[in-house]
Amino acid sequence: MSSGIYLHIPFCKSRCSYCDFATDVWRSKDTVERYVDAICTGIRNSKFEIRNLADTIYFGGGTPSLLNSAQVEQILDSINSKFDISKDAEITMEMNPATVTPESLAGYRALGVNRASFGVQTFDDRALKLLARGHDANDARMTFKMLRDAGFDNVSFDLIAGLPGQTLDVWQRNLDEAIAMSPEHLSLYLLEIHEGTPLAEQVRSNRQPTPDPELAAEMYEVMLDRLIAAGYEQYEISNFSKPGYESRHNTKYWTLDPVFGFGVSAHSFDGRERYANERDTAKYVELIETQTSAEIIREAIDIASEYVFLGLRLEGGIDLRQYTERFGEDLIAKYRDEIERLRDSGLIDINVNRIKLTRKGKLYSNEVFAVFV
Numbered sequence: 001m002s003s004g005i006y007l008h009i010p011f012c013k014s015r016c017s018y019c020d021f022a023t024d025v026w027r028s029k030d031t032v033e034r035y036v037d038a039i040c041t042g043i044r045n046s047k048f049e050i051r052n053l054a055d056t057i058y059f060g061g062g063t064p065s066l067l068n069s070a071q072v073e074q075i076l077d078s079i080n081s082k083f084d085i086s087k088d089a090e091i092t093m094e095m096n097p098a099t100v101t102p103e104s105l106a107g108y109r110a111l112g113v114n115r116a117s118f119g120v121q122t123f124d125d126r127a128l129k130l131l132a133r134g135h136d137a138n139d140a141r142m143t144f145k146m147l148r149d150a151g152f153d154n155v156s157f158d159l160i161a162g163l164p165g166q167t168l169d170v171w172q173r174n175l176d177e178a179i180a181m182s183p184e185h186l187s188l189y190l191l192e193i194h195e196g197t198p199l200a201e202q203v204r205s206n207r208q209p210t211p212d213p214e215l216a217a218e219m220y221e222v223m224l225d226r227l228i229a230a231g232y233e234q235y236e237i238s239n240f241s242k243p244g245y246e247s248r249h250n251t252k253y254w255t256l257d258p259v260f261g262f263g264v265s266a267h268s269f270d271g272r273e274r275y276a277n278e279r280d281t282a283k284y285v286e287l288i289e290t291q292t293s294a295e296i297i298r299e300a301i302d303i304a305s306e307y308v309f310l311g312l313r314l315e316g317g318i319d320l321r322q323y324t325e326r327f328g329e330d331l332i333a334k335y336r337d338e339i340e341r342l343r344d345s346g347l348i349d350i351n352v353n354r355i356k357l358t359r360k361g362k363l364y365s366n367e368v369f370a371v372f373v
């Protein structure tokens with residue numbers, strides 16, 4: 001079982017109205033350099049030992065593409081000096097429209113970044129404004145062209161469905177435009193409104209409509225039909241790829257492979273326990289500078305339970321024999337009543353030695369997962 005490495009880069013040009021991630025608006029060059037030094041110190045002082053090679057590195061955020069290539073190189077050098085990295089590692093960087101140049105992209109490529117996770121979100125300028133994304137649809141089109149020109153041949157789009165005021169027709173046009181651009185991978189999310197965000201306040205005060213769950217369900221159905229007809233394979237509830245372009249890094253989260261996270265709010269899983277770092281950037285830097293570690297949470301998890309509800313996210317579901325081999329118990333016997341109820345409701349399917357979500361189960365997945373948590 002190979003491992004993954006996650007690096008959290010918290011800075012963004014501005015804050016989107018729906019965002020509840022650990023992010024900071026880009027303040028000064030000095031702040032960023034101090035943060036990059038801190039993340040490198042965190043890597044060098046890490047207590048984690050990677051038994052097998054790490055074969056994925058993922059720069060997430062925030063907006064990692066605000067880092068220049070010297071800063072990315074500094075981080076990659078720290079990783080390479082501490083861990084054994086596979087020669088064919090998948091190295092992903094999240095990038096937002098209008099945050100890169102041909103020069104910065106060439107720099108990332110030269111350092112080995114071979115996959116871009118591109119935050120398109122929507123091609124609708126009205127919605128981009130509402131979300132305070134800080135870019136328009138044309139920026140997304142131009143940045144995608146830049147990515148291709150720079151040689152990125154493994155690009156994933158993030159798109160959000162269920163935006164306030166978004167009609168089914170607008171969603172279909174978004175999908176059509178994304179498909180026409182032909183990225184290798186698509187991650188498609190339904191909008192979630194998080195307490196404490198400006199968007200939550202706008203919805204509460206009726207300045208934006210409350211999302212309609214029935215419309216969101218229709219959007220999900222349309223998305224499945226359109227993408228599958230266009231040749232994409234759904235390999236996880238929210239993720240689609242052309243054959244062979246599944247995200248190797250994200251798959252590790254669903255198969256419970258070890259992933260070691262560095263940076264503010266980053267989480268790690270070593271195969272037995274989960275760890276989480278401090279969520280506030282200034283405190284994270286201070287902790288690393290004064291105590292070398294910024295870990296604030298360490299907890300043992302119920303691995304069997306997580307294996308089930310994470311595994312059910314995958315298109316292939318769970319291999320019941322593998323479950324028995326790994327945990328020494330029979331999954332069906334353990335949850336007999338619950339599984340029967342879910343099957344009778346048409347939410348799961350049991351076929352030979354596999355248990356998986358049905359198409360309806362993907363729509364109501366939270367109801368299924370709640371049984372196993």
Ligand code: SF4
Nearest residue numbers: 012015016019061062
């Ligand atoms: S770009 Fe992403 S991480 Fe940054 S504020 Fe917007 S949603 Fe949050």
